[in-house]
Amino acid sequence: MPKSVRLKSFELVAREINEVDVGSLHALSVAVGWPHRPKDWDWLRQFGRGIAVVDSIGRVFGSAMWFPYGQDVAMIGLVITTPRSQAQGNARWLMEQVFEECRGRNLYLNSTRAAHNLYVSLGFANEATVWMHQGTVASSLPNLPAPNGDLIEAGIDALGQIIELDTQAFGWKREELISALVPISSIQTLRRDGRIVGYSMCREFGRGHVIGPVVASNDDDALQLIAVHLRNLKGQFARVDTRETGPLVKFLRASDFQVAERVTTMSRGQLLLNRKAGEPWVYGLAGHALG
Ligand SMILES: CC(C)(COP(=O)(O)OP(=O)(O)OC[C@H]1O[C@@H](n2cnc3c(N)ncnc32)[C@H](O)[C@@H]1OP(=O)(O)O)[C@@H](O)C(=O)NCCC(=O)NCCS
Structure with a gap:
């Protein structure tokens, strides 16, 4: 009997963030050490828009939100991928969908160290440091x-x-x-x-x-x-x-x-x-x- 097995990789799809159970989003942010409570997610989802990445049985593997300020601007945040799906293109795919939804807007975000290379490669420029x-x-x-x-x-x-x-x-x-x-x-x-x-x-x-x-x-x-x-x-x-x-x-x-923590406004x-x-x-x- 072999001691290892390679499982089929997951097929992930994008869903509107409000269609996903708040408990799954909370578990996602807890998995990357963020302090958001389910209440915080709910409040953010009331006036923001976004995408959740789910597999065929509804498990959440990622999120990205954007907050429209008028017609010309969006702040992007809550970009998270589950630790086991990281470094496989999940966040890049999420960001490309956010770009699609935010076409024509000036985009701003506060980048963690982990996400910085991704945002630079997507055309974001550094503006300043924010200290938490x-x-x-x-x-x-x-x-x-x-x-x-x-x-x-x-x-x-x-x-x-x-x-x-x-x-x-x-x-x-x-x-x-x-x-x-x-x-x-x-x-x-x-x-x-x-x-x-x-x-x-x-x-x-x-x-x-x-x-x-x-x-x-x-x-x-x-x-x-x-x-x-x-x-x-x-x-x-x-x-x-x-x-x-x-x-x-x-x-x-x-x-x-x-x-x-410190993040970079981009x-x-x-x-x-x-x-x-x-x-x-x-x-x-x-x-x-x-x-
Ligand atoms: C940051 C984060 C969203 C990246 O997600 P991901 O699914 O691993 O990203 P991708 O696989 O799409 O990688 C995109 C790029 O990010 C960079 N990247 C990914 N993992 C990295 C790592 N561990 N270290 C440095 N750069 C990394 C690479 O430049 C990669 O580019 P490539 O596609 O040319 O290889 C994820 O690590 C995460 O959720 N971290 C915790 C929460 C967080 O910091 N969110 C960002 C908020 S601003």
Whole structure:
């Protein structure tokens, strides 16, 4: 009796991501060490689109999602293939299908180290590094001076102004994202002379909470907009994804955050990042898949 056997390889097909059981998608992200809960997948699937790769008996071998921001832009994320199907062309095939669906759009994503070669070979260019800071929030936070303006908790009534500010910071209108975040986030705004000059959101995600997006026009405002959430999260697990390297990072370190991962913002089409001194800027990402 031979001691080994070669099994027939699987035939995989693409399915619309909403047709797949959330438990299988959760198992997929757990298999690559990602923190998404079934709830997180469900929320992402409500406003994003995507593909799941399944075999003939419905087992999930991969995923790729994209989030339309208006007609001209898509953020790509949740590109995952099961460890046993990796390095066989599965992710490349998935990406080609995403390209088909996103024809004519500028494409942006945040690439892990594992996916970087793939994206370079598909024509994506590096723009910047994003650091994922996370940890159990310290019980005592570094002191900050009083904010320059009023920090005010906001609700749906502020949606229009928040979208306008976010568009200036992100460079494209991502109304779909902000509208989807509002019902599940606690929202803080910084107001000066009656105008919203910065905002931040905080929501449950993965192992704890994520603080983002954070939009402000300077480091001091951004710090205030992050600290206001951290004060409510002492002793709890939280995460901030940022491209910053200055005072914000110092503050996060002093609040017991550590860098857990770094990813690279990449674009295919018009460049995404265009920072101008004193103008609104994305200090904290909504998430790797969301920008
Ligand atoms: C990154 C990932 C999606 C790649 O999936 P995959 O199915 O192995 O990718 P493919 O087989 O289609 O390979 C595509 C290219 O990726 C590169 N690649 C694949 N595996 C690699 C590895 N282990 N190391 C370096 N490069 C690798 C190769 O350049 C390959 O090009 P080739 O087709 O010319 O050989 C998969 O490893 C994964 O799910 N990783 C964990 C989650 C993750 O990081 N997702 C990316 C989010 S941005």
